[in-house]
Amino acid sequence: MDPHSRHPVKNISIHSLDYHYIEKGEGPTIIFLHGFPDLAHTWDESIDVFSKDYHCVAPYLRGYYPTGIPEDGDYRIKTIAEDIQVLADQLGIERFYLVGQDWGASVVYAIMNLCPERVIKAVTVAIPHPRVLKADLITLYKARHFWRFSTPARSLAYTRKNNFHYLDVLYKRWSPTWKNYQETSDQVKATFAKEGRLEAALGYYYSFYENRSNKELLRFYGKIQAIPLLAMAGKKDGALVLDPFYKMEEKMKAEFKLVIHEGAGHFLHREVPDFFIQEVQKFLAPS
Secondary structure, X not given: OXXXXXXOEEEXXXXXXXXXXXXEOOOOEEEEEOOOOOOHHHHHHHHHHHOOOOEEEEEOOOOOOOOOOOOOOOOOHHHHXXXXXXXXXXXXXXXXXXXXEOHHHHHHHHHHHXXXXXXXXXXEEOOOOHHHOOOOHHHHHHOOHHHHOOOHHHHHHHHHHHHHHHHHHHHHHHXXXXXXXXXXXXXXXXXXXXXXXXXXXXXXXXXXXXXXXXXXXXXXXXXXXXXXXXXXXXXXXXXXXXXXXHHHHHHOOOOEEEEEEOOOOOOHHHHOHHHHHHHHHHHHOOO
């Protein structure tokens, strides 16, 4: 069990993995999906508020402690989307809202394509839709951690060096105005120090690199569904450029809202939680 979450943590078997998840509240379901380097309790502030009116579920994604590590090393985003679909099945949730940040946002887009009839509305943070991403020089520079994390040889020893100092570098680069990141960073480091856990977290990047030319997967990820979507980003995010978010306004097929926070970075939901919660509340509210 994650000692850092202040909400109840449960577990269930999904695709032969012992899947752990935070669960709190009653009402319509919101599934919260975390990114890297992070854990499910990244949503604690949000769950504090939303659990008053919603049934909140926040899984520790495959490979992230304490959820199990897949023996086959499958960390494709489509596979993780299938995990979440099974989680909803097992919890008896027919339809749900989705909220995801970083890799969690990528999983949100995949779930929207996997079972669009089940998604009521979706919220993504810090990652634009795959359909609008372009590998220009500025984007490649800002996302240069993808090269560092592309293979075990490039990433494992480097990331572990000096008590995972590279993670602190990433927090500072991605969220330069987030002053209280260190507690979160220390918690993540403690889990990455456990056997196999850093390899699992970086497995998302290895999988991305290995499947970057998989036409079938690229077609799947590139689909755009007619599902209401709120996309949020921080103007100070050192990991991305904002142009693709504006392109989403042209591409989306249903209600779409783009919110850019002038002072926040990559972890917008942690840096300005009140702002984040208010925007999501307004978007999820019935029309």
